[in-house]
Amino acid sequence: MQLINRLRRRSEALTNTPAKQEKSLFTEKRLGVWRILIAKESTFYVPGFEWTLLATNFPLCRRAFADIYAISASMFWCLMLTYLWTAIEPSMSLDLSNRLLFCIEHRILGKTTGDDAVAGLYWAIIARVVCSVISGVVHWASKHIIIIYGAQIKYHFEERILEANLKRDLPTSEDHDALARTNPGDVFDCLQRTAQLAKELVSFLLQLRVVHGVLGSSLHHVGPIFVALSIVPLIARTTLKSDLWTKAYFVQAVDEYFLRKSALYKLSNATFKQEVMGGNIAAYVLKEYRRARKALRNTPDEQAEELYRHSSTAFPGIFSEICGDLPMLYFAILAIFRPAELSLIHLAILEQTSISLRYTFSTLMWMSESWPGELSGMKTLYRVLDLKNTMKDGEIPYPPQSQFHEGGMELDIRNVSFTYPGSKAERSALADVSLSIKRGQLVVIVGANGSGKSTIIKLLNRSYDPTSGEILVDGRPIEDYQVMDLRQAIANLTQDHRLFPLSITENIGLGHPEMMADRGKITEAAKLAGAHALIENFSAGYDAILEPVSTGYMSWAGSVNEDIHEEFKKMEKTAQVSGGERQRLVASRTFMRLFSDDIKLVMVDEPSSALDPQGEFELFERLRQARQGRTMIFVTHRFGHLTKYADIIVCMKDGAVVETGTHEDLLAKMGEYAHLYNVQAQAFVTDAKAWFSLAVCAVKLSTTF
Numbered sequence: 155m156q157l158i159n160r161l162r163r164r165s166e167a168l169t170n171t172p173a174k175q176e177k178s179l180f181t182e183k184r185l186g187v188w189r190i191l192i193a194k195e196s197t198f199y200v201p202g203f204e205w206t207l208l209a210t211n212f213p214l215c216r217r218a219f220a221d222i223y224a225i226s227a228s229m230f231w232c233l234m235l236t237y238l239w240t241a242i243e244p245s246m247s248l249d250l251s252n253r254l255l256f257c258i259e260h261r262i263l264g265k266t267t268g269d270d271a272v273a274g275l276y277w278a279i280i281a282r283v284v285c286s287v288i289s290g291v292v293h294w295a296s297k298h299i300i301i302i303y304g305a306q307i308k309y310h311f312e313e314r315i316l317e318a319n320l321k322r323d324l325p326t327s328e329d330h331d332a333l334a335r336t337n338p339g340d341v342f343d344c345l346q347r348t349a350q351l352a353k354e355l356v357s358f359l360l361q362l363r364v365v366h367g368v369l370g371s372s373l374h375h376v377g378p379i380f381v382a383l384s385i386v387p388l389i390a391r392t393t394l395k396s397d398l399w400t401k402a403y404f405v406q407a408v409d410e411y412f413l414r415k416s417a418l419y420k421l422s423n424a425t426f427k428q429e430v431m432g433g434n435i436a437a438y439v440l441k442e443y444r445r446a447r448k449a450l451r452n453t454p455d456e457q458a459e460e461l462y463r464h465s466s467t468a469f470p471g472i473f474s475e476i477c478g479d480l481p482m483l484y485f486a487i488l489a490i491f492r493p494a495e496l497s498l499i500h501l502a503i504l505e506q507t508s509i510s511l512r513y514t515f516s517t518l519m520w521m522s523e524s525w526p527g528e529l530s531g532m533k534t535l536y537r538v539l540d541l542k543n544t545m546k547d548g549e550i551p552y553p554p555q556s557q558f559h560e561g562g563m564e565l566d567i568r569n570v571s572f573t574y575p576g577s578k579a580e581r582s583a584l585a586d587v588s589l590s591i592k593r594g595q596l597v598v599i600v601g602a603n604g605s606g607k608s609t610i611i612k613l614l615n616r617s618y619d620p621t622s623g624e625i626l627v628d629g630r631p632i633e634d635y636q637v638m639d640l641r642q643a644i645a646n647l648t649q650d651h652r653l654f655p656l657s658i659t660e661n662i663g664l665g666h667p668e669m670m671a672d673r674g675k676i677t678e679a680a681k682l683a684g685a686h687a688l689i690e691n692f693s694a695g696y697d698a699i700l701e702p703v704s705t706g707y708m709s710w711a712g713s714v715n716e717d718i719h720e721e722f723k724k725m726e727k728t729a730q731v732s733g734g735e736r737q738r739l740v741a742s743r744t745f746m747r748l749f750s751d752d753i754k755l756v757m758v759d760e761p762s763s764a765l766d767p768q769g770e771f772e773l774f775e776r777l778r779q780a781r782q783g784r785t786m787i788f789v790t791h792r793f794g795h796l797t798k799y800a801d802i803i804v805c806m807k808d809g810a811v812v813e814t815g816t817h818e819d820l821l822a823k824m825g826e827y828a829h830l831y832n833v834q835a836q837a838f839v840t841d842a843k844a845w846f847s848l849a850v851c852a853v854k855l856s857t858t859f
């Protein structure tokens with residue numbers, strides 16, 4: 155019962171969103187397990203098309219057209235010509251077909267005789283065939299242009315997105331807009347859809363012109379009603395149709411039993427396998443799942459769009475079916491009452507005209523409905539491209555030309571406080587931190603989890619700027635320096651660093667791209683990080699790509715074909731390396747970076763969490779040996795073998811620096827550092843005692859037997 159009440163409360167919380175308070179803006183619906191919030195439509199609304207979108211997005215469309223025109227003017231005009239042809243072609247084709255049918259009728263019924271009649275028929279045939287041939291060529295050319303030009307446009311925008319993403323600073327990258335999914339093909343897709351929309355509109359108007367011509371001919375007595383019966387029901391159907399996807403809406407699952415059922419189902423995923431098995435909770439999960447499913451009863455979870463479209467009566471379906479038959483039924487009724495006025499050719503012409511007109515009209519409606527979706531993809535892409543960095547870039551190069559630069563970076567952190575953008579924590583990540591680091595000093599930062607150690611590193615490499623206070627680098631505010639220059643002078647190694655989906659050589663070489671071609675240095679860096687033996691073990695050695703990008707996919711039928719499946723698995727395989735091996739490979743990149751004379755500050759943030767004790771000891775030793783002429787900052791929980799080399803140990807707690815000094819100073823203070831140190835030392839003492847007791851036991855036992 156308690157559980158059900160809790161679920162109810164949660165469900166109420168889900169439905170009780172701020173949107174409810176702005177009721178006038180939205181219409182709310184509950185369908186199946188879903189709650190749908192639909193933005194109310196503007197007063198000037200024609201079903202199937204958002205006219206206001208056209209006006210408000212005109213400048214964006216113009217910009218997009220200018221962009222793709224600049225990529226290739228010739229391709230652009232070729233594509234537009236193909237659209238022009240395909241806009242004219244249906245009406246021309248219809249006109250020629252109708253002419254041909256009239257010629258055939260006249261010839262069959264003997265209304266025209268002689269050479270002129272035969273020549274007219276020949277010309278009608280030739281014109282029809284020529285039109286078809288041109289259409290075939292234009293369609294092929296249009297597809298060809300779309301493939302080639304489309305690829306050029308896609309690569310162009312992909313490059314722009316890449317460049318924008320690479321230049322973006324960290325706070326801006328965490329911005330909601332920057333996280334939006336962008337597809338480089340969206341601009342071309344949207345412009346194609348816009349051109350197609352215009353094409354369908356022109357095509358429809360030209361076909362009406364042909365219809366006018368047909369009605370003006372011998373069919374004037376039956377034609378108008380026939381054509382009206384073809385088109386009017388289509389307009390009525392479009393007007394009456396209720397489709398969700400053309401509207402601005404938001405769908406959320408709110409049924410408490412559905413949510414619980416989904417959460418329990420998720421527990422069968424591989425992600426939770428160990429917990430479910432280890433905790434032996436499978437029976438509980440299944441029991442609770444069944445209970446939720448039973449409570450859900452027949453509440454449908456079909457897609458909200460489908461539920462919205464599904465009508466409560468069969469009337470719209472019947473109406474739609476009858477609409478399709480109306481022109482033919484009308485002709486049949488005429489055949490009953492006024493057979494003398496009709497012929498099969500008349501029927502063929504009217505049927506052909508009405509089918510073409512209906513097809514174009516339906517396509518026009520469909521295009522106009524889907525156009526806003528295409529437009530929103532393009533808008534998102536441009537919004538991402540236009541995002542401006544929130545962090546200021548400085549103007550002074552680093553190191554400044556005037557400055558003598560032996561001995562590393564000098565850092566002065568003054569009353570710095572920092573809160574992460576969008577943080578929900580009460581406490582700041584850093585609160586009034588002050589710290590002075592002289593050139594070439596080795597600093598060890600220690601402290602409990604969440605005390606702010608990594609945040610200091612992130613401020614020093616300008617991933618973020620302090621919320622208040624200032625950081626001086628060599629006596630100047632850090633923001634005055636050009637960010638790129640500053641980062642060029644810093645080597646950073648953290649536990650978050652990843653392997654790139656590139657070869658091992660590149661993974662290491664990117665530490666110092668100017669030396670990428672120097673295989674000797676790359677091997678040396680790998681040796682320093684203890685990764686050489688591991689790399690040699692791969693069949694492709696330094697050329698191995700451990701985590702390649704996905705390159706293939708299988709068809710549905712392919713996934714059930716065992717041979718294809720096996721081949722696919724072989725092709726797409728990612729090499730598995732252990733956490734420690736990964737850390738060694740990543741550390742190789744840092745050693746490569748340390749070959750650069752530009753490096754004036756080395757910051758190492760807990761990069762050895764997965765390394766064995768020997769590996770960790772060697773890593774710190776070798777990093778320390780690269781200290782000459784550099785300031786070094788280590789953030790670590792296991793500080794045993796580093797503290798004796800440290801010029802300053804900084805001890806942090808709850809975002810503040812609580813102690814600074816040498817190992818001896820801080821132990822003597824008997825404060826936070828001494829506490830952390832003793833907890834670690836105690837474990838060793840206890841371990842040592844245990845080992846000693848075991849050894850004594852073993853000796854006793856051996857003497858007993």
Ligand SMILES: Nc1ncnc2c1ncn2[C@@H]1O[C@H](COP(=O)(O)OP(=O)(O)OP(=O)(O)O)[C@@H](O)[C@H]1O
Pocket residue numbers: 574575576577578579582583601602603604605606607608609610
């Ligand atoms: N990206 C982030 N967004 C919001 N809060 C964050 C973010 N990163 C860290 N924090 C918060 O800032 C505080 C300081 O985090 P920080 O990573 O600097 O601690 P730390 O001392 O390095 O911890 P650990 O020893 O666990 O690595 C913590 O309370 C943490 O939850």
